Amino acid sequence: MADITRRLGWRHLRGAPTAHIRHHRSGRLLHDGPGLSFWFRPLTAALSEVPADDRELAMTFHARTSDFQDVSVQATVTYRIADPAVAAARLDFSIDPDTGAWRGTPLEQLGTLLTETAQQHALDVLARTPLSAALVDGVAAVRERVEAGLGAEPRLPATGIEVVAVRVMALRPEPEVERALRTPAREQIQQEADRATYERRAVAVERERAIAENELASRIELARREEELVEQRGTNTRREAEEQAAADAVRARAEAARSVTLAEAEAARSVKLAEAEAARTAKLAEAEAARTVRAARAEAEGAREVGEARAQAQAAWLRVHAEAGVDGTVTLRALTATRLAENLPRIDSVTVSPDVLTGLLAKLGGEPSEAAR
Numbered sequence: 001m002a003d004i005t006r007r008l009g010w011r012h013l014r015g016a017p018t019a020h021i022r023h024h025r026s027g028r029l030l031h032d033g034p035g036l037s038f039w040f041r042p043l044t045a046a047l048s049e050v051p052a053d054d055r056e057l058a059m060t061f062h063a064r065t066s067d068f069q070d071v072s073v074q075a076t077v078t079y080r081i082a083d084p085a086v087a088a089a090r091l092d093f094s095i096d097p098d099t100g101a102w103r104g105t106p107l108e109q110l111g112t113l114l115t116e117t118a119q120q121h122a123l124d125v126l127a128r129t130p131l132s133a134a135l136v137d138g139v140a141a142v143r144e145r146v147e148a149g150l151g152a153e154p155r156l157p158a159t160g161i162e163v164v165a166v167r168v169m170a171l172r173p174e175p176e177v178e179r180a181l182r183t184p185a186r187e188q189i190q191q192e193a194d195r196a197t198y199e200r201r202a203v204a205v206e207r208e209r210a211i212a213e214n215e216l217a218s219r220i221e222l223a224r225r226e227e228e229l230v231e232q233r234g235t236n237t238r239r240e241a242e243e244q245a246a247a248d249a250v251r252a253r254a255e256a257a258r259s260v261t262l263a264e265a266e267a268a269r270s271v272k273l274a275e276a277e278a279a280r281t282a283k284l285a286e287a288e289a290a291r292t293v294r295a296a297r298a299e300a301e302g303a304r305e306v307g308e309a310r311a312q313a314q315a316a317w318l319r320v321h322a323e324a325g326v327d328g329t330v331t332l333r334a335l336t337a338t339r340l341a342e343n344l345p346r347i348d349s350v351t352v353s354p355d356v357l358t359g360l361l362a363k364l365g366g367e368p369s370e371a372a373r
Contacts, residue, residue, distance in 0.1 A: 002049050002100040011042050011097055018053035020084035032085070042097035049102070050084035050093045054164055057111050061119045069131040069177055073122055073142060074170040077114050077150070083160035090159045110161065114150070118166070121149030134171060135181070143168040 002021065003014040014037045015021040023031035023038065024046040031038050034052055057077045064070055081087045092104035125145040126134055134141075147166040150156065156163065172178065 001102075002047075002095060004098065004100040006098075007039075009041070010039050011045075012039050013037065013047065013100070015049065018051060020050040020052045020081075022048040022050070022084070022088055024048075040097070045097055047095050047097055048088040048093045049095045049100075050081055050088050051107075052081060052084060054078055054080045055107070055110075057114055059115045059118065061115070061122070063119075063123045063126040065126055065131045065134050066128055067130045069173055071126065071131070071134060071138075071171055071173050073126075073168065074172075075118065075122070075142070075146065075166065075168045077118060077146075077166055078164040079110070079114060080162055080164060081160050082162035086158070086160035110159075113155070113159070114161075114163075117150055117153050117156075118146045121146045131173060131177070135173065138171045139168045142171065 002016070002019065005012045005014075013021065013023075015035055017035040020034050021031060021036045022029065023036075023040060025040070025044050040047075055078070057079065058075075059077065060072060060074050062070055062072050087093065087106075091106040091109055092102075093106050094103050095101060096103060122142045122145065125141055126138065129138060129141065143166055146168070147163070150163045150166065173181065
């Protein structure tokens with residue numbers, strides 16, 4: 001559809017490259033060609049837009065074969081308007097100067113013309129063809145006949161129409177007839193499938209038998225090998241027992257010899273230890289006896305020296321008292337008190353009462369006076 005814009009009572013038309021525009025004013029042709037762009041006045045302009053591109057026309061129609069069977073035909077016709085001037089003169093391709101839309105339906109008229117013409121030739125060829133032949137070769141026959149009929153149709157060039165190609169996509173009978181026609185093929189296919197199934201089952205049975213025979217042979221061979229294995233295991237076990245017994249005997253003899261050797265070594269070590277212990281004990285006894293003798297001698301020597309020193313001290317003490325004129329009785333008493341004090345246990349403290357102290361002092365004070373008398 002052309003693009004029309006308004007400007008102050010004028011109109012501007014811009015066409016597409018695939019649209020052929022024809023502009024008449026007062027019966028005179030002013031513009032003619034594809035993809036035009038021009039200004040015009042809507043009150044005085046007569047515009048036509050003829051499509052120049054290829055158009056596809058799909059059609060479906062029913063026909064009857066020579067054996068009175070109804071079939072449906074699906075076809076497509078490709079056409080184009082080769083002469084836009086002729087087409088615009090034969091069909092109404094005028095457009096509205098305000099909107100650019102077609103005033104009529106020219107493409108529908110072309111479609112009706114092409115469909116009826118093609119259907120006429122297809123019905124003619126199918127009416128003389130049985131259904132079986134139509135289903136096998138009908139597509140090519142219908143396409144050739146329709147293409148030849150459209151090419152020889154005088155009305156199409158007179159309208160400026162050129163047929164580019166004819167395609168027949170399908171030629172199908174009614175669903176019930178189609179199912180009936182499929183039945184023999186399906187039965188044959190089913191028979192072939194059943195035969196293949198039976199053959200497959202027979203092959204499977206044969207293979208199962210071969211597998212069973214192989215399994216039986218394998219079991220027999222396995223049993224024979226197990227028997228050989230049992231015999232070999234018995235031989236190996238017996239040989240292992242003999243080797244183990246010999247090894248145990250050798251080990252027992254070695255253990256006995258080692259025990260005897262260890263016992264002899266232990267006895268010799270015990271004898272050596274006993275002898276060493278006896279020698280050490282004798283040495284210790286001799287040393288202890290010598291030490292005891294030396295201690296006894298030292299103690300006796302010390303006691304003798306202490307006794308001599310005490311005797312000398314007592315003799316000197318007695319001599320001193322005798323020289324001082326002290327009575328021998330008093331001296332003996334003092335000596336006895338000293339010996340007694342030496343043999344008494346240790347006294348940490350002594351409590352002396354005044355009475356005792358007075359008596360002692362009185363005695364000590366009276367003895368010199370008695371001595372003076």
